[in-house]
Amino acid sequence: MPITITTTYVSIYKLIPDYLVTKRYWLFGLYSFYTFIISGYLIMVSIFFSLIYLANFNYTDMNPITRNILLVTTSVYLVVIIVSGYKLLKLNLKQAENTKKLETKILETQLKLKEQELNYLKMQIHPHFLFNTLNTMYGFALKKADETPEMILKLSNLLDYLLYQVDKPFVLLSEEINHIKDYIELEKMRFNNTLDVSFHIENILESTQIAPMLLLPFVENSFKHGHLKNGVLTIKIDLVSKDDNLIFSIENTHSKTEDTSHGIGLENIQKRLDLLYKNNYQLHIDDTKNLFKVELKLNAN
Numbered sequence: 001m002p003i004t005i006t007t008t009y010v011s012i013y014k015l016i017p018d019y020l021v022t023k024r025y026w027l028f029g030l031y032s033f034y035t036f037i038i039s040g041y042l043i044m045v046s047i048f049f050s051l052i053y054l055a056n057f058n059y060t061d062m063n064p065i066t067r068n069i070l071l072v073t074t075s076v077y078l079v080v081i082i083v084s085g086y087k088l089l090k091l092n093l094k095q096a097e098n099t100k101k102l103e104t105k106i107l108e109t110q111l112k113l114k115e116q117e118l119n120y121l122k123m124q125i126h127p128h129f130l131f132n133t134l135n136t137m138y139g140f141a142l143k144k145a146d147e148t149p150e151m152i153l154k155l156s157n158l159l160d161y162l163l164y165q166v167d168k169p170f171v172l173l174s175e176e177i178n179h180i181k182d183y184i185e186l187e188k189m190r191f192n193n194t195l196d197v198s199f200h201i202e203n204i205l206e207s208t209q210i211a212p213m214l215l216l217p218f219v220e221n222s223f224k225h226g227h228l229k230n231g232v233l234t235i236k237i238d239l240v241s242k243d244d245n246l247i248f249s250i251e252n253t254h255s256k257t258e259d260t261s262h263g264i265g266l267e268n269i270q271k272r273l274d275l276l277y278k279n280n281y282q283l284h285i286d287d288t289k290n291l292f293k294v295e296l297k298l299n300a301n
Contacts, residue, residue, distance in 0.1 A: 226252035251293035
């Protein structure tokens with residue numbers, strides 16, 4: 001019993017945690033071999049101790065179990081193996097638990113970083129959008145146009161969406177559509193007869209949800225960077241739901257001779273798409289001589 005206890009103690013408190021768990025396999029094998037030799041020697045000593053002191057050198061007076069050297073040795077190492085296996089199981093379970101906790105912390109940290117990055121992108125989009133809209137209103141105020149109160153009302157609706165709805169993870173697609181319409185109406189007032197814009201909607205379900213301010217910056221970008229052809233800025237917008245996918249396309253006339261940079265809008269929207277719809281969207285941008293077109297295919301589910 002003392003040999004069994006000692007050998008087991010060395011195995012579970014020294015060999016396994018210090019060498020096997022730390023993947024020092026060479027030392028684990030070497031010291032395990034030393035342990036086996038020493039414990040085997042002590043087993044032999046205990047058997048001879050039983051023969052000399054307990055049986056008075058009379059083999060027939062020895063305990064029957066003690067006389068079976070193979071049984072005694074097997075019993076000792078069987079106990080060591082079973083207890084060591086239990087120790088390994090506990091260590092593995094503890095390691096798995098620690099790994100799970102660490103993975104959870106890593107995921108939480110990544111989520112917080114993504115949220116911070118997303119908030120940063122939103123902060124960039126909002127001033128950009130408001131700057132363009134307020135410029136339009138400023139021009140109408142200078143002219144003391146009768147449409148100014150209506151513009152203020154529509155801008156108020158947009159600001160409500162911008163300040164209170166945009167922090168939600170998702171909003172109804174119908175809300176996004178209504179605010180796109182408000183924005184278009186604001187731009188119509190600014191462009192007067194120099195704007196030809198169409199907004200076609202097909203097969204949109206009331207329950208469909210998307211990330212807020214996802215489509216509106218595309219529209220804003222078309223107005224800001226569009227170019228008049230024959231005295232008219234032409235913008236065509238289509239939004240269709242097909243096979244559980246949303247297909248949004250927008251095209252506007254423009255000129256390659258001008259600055260082809262499209263500001264921070266498109267770049268930020270693509271970053272937001274990567275964060276919110278990774279591997280669930282396709283974005284194509286065609287920039288030709290006279291036409292700029294964006295097509296977004298989104299898995300809204």
